Amino acid sequence: MTTEQHTLTSKQISVLLVSILIVALCGIVYELIIGTVSSYLLGNSVYQFSLTIGFFMFAMGLGSLASKYFDDNFVRNFIIVEILIALIGGVCSLLLFMTFPFARVLYETVMYGLILSIGALVGMEIPILTALLSQRAKIKDSIANVMSLDYIGALIGSVSFPLILLPTLGLVQSSFAIGLINIFIAIINVVVFRHYLKQFKLLLISCFLILAALMLFVLYGGYITRYAEKHLYFDQVVYSEQTKYQKLVVTRSVTTREQRLYIDGNIQFSSRDEFRYHEFLVHPVLSIDGSRENVLILGGGDGLAAREVLKYDDVKLIHLVDIDAEMIRISSELPVLNRLNQKSLHSGRLTSYSQDAFTFINQPGILYDRVIIDMPDPHNEALNKLYSKEFYTMIKRRMTPEGILVSQSSSPFFTRNVYWSIEKTLDYVFENTMSYHTSLPSFGIWGFNMARQSEIPKEFTIDVPTRSITGESMIGAQIFTKDLAKLDAPVNSLMEPKLYHLYVEDLKY
Known part of the structure; x- marks a missing residue:
C-alpha cells in the first residue's frame, strides 16, 4: 500500500516534522564526531574538519541525486535509510579508534567510507521527506518546512556536541547515544505508518535488534571505550577522561612500569x-x-x-x-x-x-x-x-x-x-x-x-x-x-x- 492511497493525518505530519529535526541533529553530530576523532588521531584539525565537511556535503548531494531513482513508497524508504544511519553512525567512532593502530591507509579508508555513506544517507532523507509532506501542502511549503527544520536541527546538534555530548559521554558513547536517537525515530515512524508498510514486522524487528545492540553498547560503553583505548595506546590505561577541552589519558606499561600522559592522542610526557x-x-x-x-x-x-x-x-x-x-x-x-x-x-x-x-x-x-x-x-x-x-x-x-x-x-x-x-x-x-x-x-x-x-x-x-x-x-x-x-x-x-x-x-x- 503506497502513500498515495492514504491522506496523511495531522499526527503523521507532526511525526515527520519532528523526524526532520532529529535527522539533521544526528547527521551533524556524526560529522562532528568523525572530524574530532580524526583531529585527535591524525592532528591538523582544520584540515580534518575541512575534509570531513567537504566530503559530507558532497555525499549529501549524491544521496539526494540517488533518491530520485527510488520507488514511491516514501515511508518505507525513509525508515530503511534511518535504520542504516543508526547502524553505521552509531558505531562510527568505535570503528575509527579500532582501525587506527593498524595502518593509516586502513584508517582513512574507513574514515572516508563512513563520511560518504552517512552523508549519502542523510542526503537521501531530505527529498524523501519533502515528497511525503507535499501530499498535504504545496511543494514550496514542504521544501520550506523541511529546510528550516533541517537547519534548526543542525544548530541544536552542533551546539549540543561540544557543550553536552562530548564532555559527558565522550566520543565513543556519543555515537552510540545518537544512534539510539536515530533508531527511536525509525521505530516511531514504523509504528505511526504501519498501514503503509508491507514489511512492517520485518522493519520493526530490525529496528529492535539495532536498538538492543546500541543499548548494550551504551550500557557497556565504559568497557568498550577502555578496550578501544587499550587497542589504541597498547599500554594499560589507568585513567581516561574526556573533559570540556580535551581527552586526557594516562597509561602505564605492564612490563617497564613507564607512565605516559596523552592529551588528544598526543603524548605529553613519559615518566x-x-x-x-x-x-x-x-x-x-x-x-x-x-x-x-x-x-x-x-x-x-x-x-x-x-x-x-x-x-x-x-x-x-x-x-x-x-x-x-x-x-x-x-x-x-x-x-x-x-x-x-x-x-x-x-x-x-x-x-x-x-x-x-x-x-x-x-x-x-x-x-x-x-x-x-x-x-x-x-x-x-x-x-x-x-x-x-x-x-x-x-x-x-x-x-x-x-x-x-x-x-x-x-x-x-x-x-x-x-x-x-x-x-x-x-x-x-x-x-x-x-x-x-x-x-x-x-x-x-x-x-x-x-x-x-x-x-x-x-x-x-x-x-x-x-x-x-x-x-x-x-x-x-x-x-x-x-x-x-x-x-x-x-x-x-x-x-x-x-x-x-x-x-x-x-x-x-
Whole structure:
C-alpha cells in the first residue's frame, strides 16, 4: 500500500516534522564526531574538519541525486535509510579508534567510507521527506518546512556536541547515544505508518535488534571505550577522561612500569625521561641572578614544572595557569601523577587557575620575575595564539623590568621552522633571546627559548638537586649542529597565524 492511497493525518505530519529535526541533529553530530576523532588521531584539525565537511556535503548531494531513482513508497524508504544511519553512525567512532593502530591507509579508508555513506544517507532523507509532506501542502511549503527544520536541527546538534555530548559521554558513547536517537525515530515512524508498510514486522524487528545492540553498547560503553583505548595506546590505561577541552589519558606499561600522559592522542610526557625536559625548561631560567620571588607557569597542569620550581627556597609565590581544571585535579589526586610531581600542586606557595592563558595574562595583576611557558606544541589553530607576538607582548607587560621568560619551543630537528619562528617572534618583542636544546629519548631533540629585555648570560650555575642538567651541559645545549642551525623564519601573529601552518608542513617530512 503506497502513500498515495492514504491522506496523511495531522499526527503523521507532526511525526515527520519532528523526524526532520532529529535527522539533521544526528547527521551533524556524526560529522562532528568523525572530524574530532580524526583531529585527535591524525592532528591538523582544520584540515580534518575541512575534509570531513567537504566530503559530507558532497555525499549529501549524491544521496539526494540517488533518491530520485527510488520507488514511491516514501515511508518505507525513509525508515530503511534511518535504520542504516543508526547502524553505521552509531558505531562510527568505535570503528575509527579500532582501525587506527593498524595502518593509516586502513584508517582513512574507513574514515572516508563512513563520511560518504552517512552523508549519502542523510542526503537521501531530505527529498524523501519533502515528497511525503507535499501530499498535504504545496511543494514550496514542504521544501520550506523541511529546510528550516533541517537547519534548526543542525544548530541544536552542533551546539549540543561540544557543550553536552562530548564532555559527558565522550566520543565513543556519543555515537552510540545518537544512534539510539536515530533508531527511536525509525521505530516511531514504523509504528505511526504501519498501514503503509508491507514489511512492517520485518522493519520493526530490525529496528529492535539495532536498538538492543546500541543499548548494550551504551550500557557497556565504559568497557568498550577502555578496550578501544587499550587497542589504541597498547599500554594499560589507568585513567581516561574526556573533559570540556580535551581527552586526557594516562597509561602505564605492564612490563617497564613507564607512565605516559596523552592529551588528544598526543603524548605529553613519559615518566622515563620527563625529568630531562622539565629540568632544562625550569632551571636555566631560575638559576639566573636576580629576584625570583614571583613565578608564573603557563600550562604545566601536570605539576612537573612546579616540582622543579619548588626546589628554590626563595620562590615565594607560584601562579600556575592551565585551561583545564580536570588536568589540575587529576595531577593533584591521581597517585601515579602525585608520585611524579611529588605533590607539587599541594604546595602552600602555589595557586592554580583554571583559565585560558591568553585571557589570564591580558588582565591586570602582579608582575612576575620568571615566566615559564609549558604549553603543548602549536598543533592546532587554537594553540597558535599562545605563540604569537601579541601574546608575548601581553606577557612582557606582566613581567618585572629584569624578568625572564622561557618557552618550550618544539623540536629544532623535527619542526625546525617552528622552533626558529618561535625564537623570531620572541626576538620581535624582547631585546634579547637565547636558544638551547636537549635530547629526550621519548621525543628526540627538544628545544627551548629564553627572552628578556636585559642581557641573558651564556653560563649557568645550577645549585639545586637535579638528575640531568648541569652548568656544563648548558654550554653544550647552546650549540646547534648544521642540521639544527637557525633559519630565516617568520614572526607569528594573531592576524597572520603562520606558526600552525609551519608545524603542519614540518611534520610532512
